[in-house]
Each structure stands twice: as C-alpha cells, then as structure tokens.
Amino acid sequence: MNQVLLIVQRTLASLQYHPYTLWLLVLSDFKTIVVPSTIFGITNAWAASKYDPHVPAILLPPQALIDSPKSVGRALAAFLWVLINLVPFAINNQRGERAIAEDCLNKPWRPFPRSQISHEWGTRLMIILYVFAPIYSLAFAGGVRHSVALIWLGVWYNNWGGADKNPVIRNFINGLGYTCFASGAMEVALGGSFLPLHPLGWSGRWLIVIIGVIFSTVQLQDMSDQPGDAKRGRRTVPLVWGDTMARWTIALPMLCRPEVCEVWEVKLLSHASVLAFGECISKLPNLDAAILNAAIATSEFGTAE
Numbered sequence: 001m002n003q004v005l006l007i008v009q010r011t012l013a014s015l016q017y018h019p020y021t022l023w024l025l026v027l028s029d030f031k032t033i034v035v036p037s038t039i040f041g042i043t044n045a046w047a048a049s050k051y052d053p054h055v056p057a058i059l060l061p062p063q064a065l066i067d068s069p070k071s072v073g074r075a076l077a078a079f080l081w082v083l084i085n086l087v088p089f090a091i092n093n094q095r096g097e098r099a100i101a102e103d104c105l106n107k108p109w110r111p112f113p114r115s116q117i118s119h120e121w122g123t124r125l126m127i128i129l130y131v132f133a134p135i136y137s138l139a140f141a142g143g144v145r146h147s148v149a150l151i152w153l154g155v156w157y158n159n160w161g162g163a164d165k166n167p168v169i170r171n172f173i174n175g176l177g178y179t180c181f182a183s184g185a186m187e188v189a190l191g192g193s194f195l196p197l198h199p200l201g202w203s204g205r206w207l208i209v210i211i212g213v214i215f216s217t218v219q220l221q222d223m224s225d226q227p228g229d230a231k232r233g234r235r236t237v238p239l240v241w242g243d244t245m246a247r248w249t250i251a252l253p254m255l256c257r258p259e260v261c262e263v264w265e266v267k268l269l270s271h272a273s274v275l276a277f278g279e280c281i282s283k284l285p286n287l288d289a290a291i292l293n294a295a296i297a298t299s300e301f302g303t304a305e
Helices: 002-051 065-094 097-106 119-141 144-158 167-189 202-222 226-231 237-241 243-264 268-282 284-297
Strands: none
Touching: 002 065, 002 167, 065 097, 065 119, 065 144, 065 167, 097 226, 119 144, 144 167, 167 202, 167 237, 202 237, 202 243, 226 237, 237 243
C-alpha cells in the first residue's frame, strides 16, 4: 500500500514539475509571441474573406452563442500550434553554456540556470519537438511552411550566430520569426487552409508590415538584458550603438508607424486613436531609462564582466 502511495505521489509531482518547467521556458515569450500571435491568427481569420475573395469564409466572428465553439476551437488550435513551435526554439535559445551564463544575470528563474532541466534532456526534447512540429502541422493543424521556416530561423538565430554577431541581422531574424508565428497561427485558425503569401497580395502586405514593425522595435527587449548580453559578447543595438541612440531607434518608429493606417484606408477616427497610442508608447523608453539609471545608481545592477 505504501508503495502504491509513493508511486502516486511521484506521478503527481512529475505531472506538476514538467508543465511548470515548460511554462518557465516560454514565460518571457508568452505575452510577446504566444498571446499576440494567437489573437492575430483568430481575428485575421475572421476577416480573411474580406481581404481576399479567393480565401473562403471558413471562420466568421460568432454572431450567437451557438457559433462560439468553432471560434474557440480554432483559437485553441492556433494557441497550441504556437506553443509547439515555440518550445523547441526556446530550448535551443536557452540550453548553451553562454546562454545559461547570460540568464544567470538576466533571467535566473529560467529552468537551465536553476538546473531544473539538464542540457542532455533539453536537447532531446528540442529534437523531438522540432521533428514533431511540422508533422503535427501537416497532419492536423496547418502552418507547415511556417513551422519549417521557424526551424531554419531558430538554427540561424541560436546556432549560426544570427543573434550575436550583428544587431541588424538579429532584428531581421526576429521580424521574420515573429511573422511566421503570426501568419502560421492565422493559417491554423483558418482550418489549415493554404494562406496566400504573395508580397503584393493582401496577406503579403500585412506580413511585410509586421516584419517592419518587429525589425524596427524589437531592440526594446534588449534594453533590460544589457548586463547578460555584454557578458556573453552579444552585439545588440544598445550595446553597439549606445543606450541613448537605441532608445531613439525605438521611439521614432513608434511615431511613424500609425501611417500604416493609410495602407488599409482606415477611417480618420481610428487613425487618430492609433496615432495617439503610438505617441504615448514612444514616450515609454524615457521612463525605462529613468528606471535603468536609478537601478545602476543604487547598484541594483551588477556591472557586466
């Protein structure tokens, strides 16, 4: 009887331990990749037939409670697709010795710095999911092109120095990767329907806008990571161009970006609200700079070695 109870206890502990480890792997990307990509996928799937008459109206906004299960089901499918493709990238990004040294400074709560998962087991899980993700996409969900592209971009970013050697290339890979997550989620939300990606078509223009948005402002996430990035010798925008210049490269595109509304012929009121929001966001780096300087002044940050 005691043996049975011990097995049950170990099983319950394992069921709690492993999901929590996976959660820590993707925690920093959850609000920036998982949630926005899922929302983009489902909302643009609703509007796809209006963008392009060649795309069938497979998924429409629920008009009544009876219509909700289909939208919820497609949203969950898109959410799961994003997670399945994100986890192996996150493992590859966090498992190396230099990555662990960086995370000890920047994100010490991650599983690898805490020795919550070993390099060997992390690598095994990464390979399994890298193989499983396109198979799952092809067989069940859709987004197989995006899944394969994410594998290639992940290897370039994490194994071939794409994230370390040049800040422009780093931002470019981030822009492509984020766009693959968003458009892949949309294809899944459409029930696996083949999403037209011609650069002159509606979806192509949408995705070019996303690439431009991420490329021009993704360095924002590097502002708070400077100690760890400096320790591992990574060349990011704030470390190469300086903290002040990096903040200007974030703020100025924020002011210009609402002009994209012209592409979609947005009404004046909506255009004005987006412009006002962009102006508010563009001022946030100044607040971030004050917090950063205060932290340095009070020795809250250690100096990068």
